[in-house]
Amino acid sequence: MNHRSLALLGALLLSTGLVACSSSGDGSGHASGDGSGGTAGARTVLDVWLMRDSVSAAFQKEFEAGFEKDHPAIDVKIQTQEWDGIGEKVTAALAGNDAPDVIEVGNTQVARYARSGGLTDFTDRVGELGGGSWLKGLAEPGAYDGRQYGIPYYAANRVVIYRTDLFREAGIDAGTIKTREQWLAATKKLDRGGTQGIYLPGQNWYALAGFIWDEGGDLAVESGGAWKGRLDSPEALRAMEFYRTLQALGKGPKDSDEAQPPQAEVMAEGRIAQIIAAPGGANVVMEKNPDLRGKLGFFPIPGKTATTPGAVFTGGSDLVVPAAAAQQEEAFTFLKELTGDAWQKKLALAMSYVPNRTTLAGAVASDPGAAAMAVGAANGRATPNTPEWAAVEAKNPIKDYMTAVLTGRDPKSEAAKASRSITDTLNSGS
Known part of the structure; x- marks a missing residue:
């Protein structure tokens, strides 16, 4: 990394x-x-x-x-x-x-x-x-x-940073959130009364990668010395659907990532119950809004089952x-x-x-x-292990794919297009 x-x-x-x-x-x-x-x-x-x-x-x-x-x-x-x-x-x-x-x-x-x-x-x-x-x-x-x-x-790696006061107001104990379904249910309950359940930018592809790994898929796989993009696999498509459901429980932009605008600064400015970030993001939130000191907590990104935390990108x-x-x-x-x-x-x-x-x-x-x-690191992964992956990130068709899906375009066709781009890039240096 x-x-x-x-x-x-x-x-x-x-x-x-x-x-x-x-x-x-x-x-x-x-x-x-x-x-x-x-x-x-x-x-x-x-x-x-x-x-x-x-x-x-x-x-x-x-x-x-x-x-x-x-x-x-x-x-x-x-x-x-x-x-x-x-x-x-x-x-x-x-x-x-x-x-x-x-x-x-x-x-x-x-x-x-x-x-x-x-x-x-x-x-x-x-x-x-x-x-x-x-x-x-x-x-x-x-x-x-x-x-x-x-x-x-x-x-x-990333975790969920949350507002302890907003969780308390909603009657939610963050310590009980162990699965994706529990996370969605809590986030839906938080997403009301002027509060965003979660601020999730549309192009946080690291978070999407974790959801894909949870489903048993991958961003790309190697076979016979050649690489193939796999955003169009059933597993990856299920992960994108989960991302779309979660992202809709807030007002995160569909066409930018967590750095544009900086999501910790956005959290500092309003009633946002959660963001997905490294724990250091909490310090940025409190620096921008000292009133939130003592009101932020952390929990691992939930997985599909209570016994396994969500997969995360390991930096x-x-x-x-x-x-x-x-x-x-x-x-x-x-x-x-x-x-x-x-x-x-x-x-x-x-x-x-x-x-x-x-x-x-x-x-x-x-x-x-x-x-x-x-906790999350125990289920951590890295991007496809090839020197050419840096070229994929430079173009980043994953971000364009995510925005396309979140703005209403067909997930299967957009995933196939992004997968072809990944395939071509990864094999161009072979």
């Missing part, structure tokens, strides 16, 4: 306390290729690229100190990278001979880099890294052609090691520590992230927003 996708998670980084000065690269750190890699005295220098705001300065300092205490022969040098232009920078690093030893990348970017042959294959070491309980939304896009290149780092990062990296074993040690239980618990609490494995969901129990994310 790239920075722009993260931005769509309701200002996730900006407003959940995830933004902090995370750079140690400006002065103390250094990039690979500046002649400082290798060993410092008897210590091996390990060059690491982490992305802006993925960790706070305090967490980074604590981790470096703890890691180097446990591994005194390794000198960790972390350089903070900016999201803008990172794709080209990583591609160049992988193609050269002076790549850093560890790089943080968006989870859905791994296939792009793995296809070039520039990443270290960790398939045979997944067990050592505790991969049996990794979140699928991080682990699956971290694999390419059946091999594991990306190691899950942290995750984030977040994986860690990769360039095949050309000089310090392969030291890099593996770094991965094992930062993605292991102890540091994952600390990272989740410090940054309000979802830990990288299902067994650690309890680590964020004290954070209501992160706890709701963690």
Whole structure:
């Protein structure tokens, strides 16, 4: 998942306390290729690229100190990278001979880099890294052609942010909403008396993707080396019908997404009972309307049954090691520590992230927003695992399809048209 996708998670980084000065690269750190890699005295220098705001300065300092205490022969040098232009920078690093030893990348970017042959294959070491309980939304896009290149780092996803006062006025206990039918019933009850039951823009295709996965469908599937768009499958059509029913219980625009206008700002301005967003959206709401402090809550997007939460798009990062990296074993040690239980618990609490494995969901129990994310993350997915998916998002026929259906056009024919566009785009680079 790239920075722009993260931005769509309701200002996730900006407003959940995830933004902090995370750079140690400006002065103390250094990039690979500046002649400082290798060993410092008897210590091996390990060059690491982490992305802006993925960790706070305090967490980074604590981790470096703890890691180097446990591994005194390794000198960790972390350089903070900016999201803008990172794709080209990583591609160049992988193609050269002076790549850093560890790089943080968006989870859905791994296939792009793995296809070039520039990443270290960790398939045979997944067990050592505790991969049996990794979140699928991080682990699956971290694999390419059946091999594991990306190691899950942290995750984030959408939840339902709701007005506790409006729910109380309507006599609704949010804690009892576990299924789609219960969610629809509650939303219908809320959608009256000047209150929108939900503000759902017509082009929130990430939410639609979750509904499609709930139905057992997908955005696209691969068979025999070729991809085929699947918005016209019976499962995807049922999901779109559910989306249309839910969207009608509010006044969300049919021809724009959650960023146009910013949905958290819309919620701050009126009596809107719910939005689908990352928990950070609540901070934006309260910032814009301080009267709503203490009046916002969270629950996981409901699924088709009470025992399984709704599927969600998993955003977040994986860690990769360039095949050309000089310090392969030291890099593996770094991965094992930062993605292991102890540091994952600390990272989740410090940054309000979802830990990288299902067994650690309890680590964020004290954070209501992160706890709701963690429930959904257990049923999280990623977009189709192909380097060409970025080109689909650039055109995004899914958005046009959704608007067409919501404005009264035939769902089957519009789905077939969008599916053909996805098919053509995904196979154009084969």
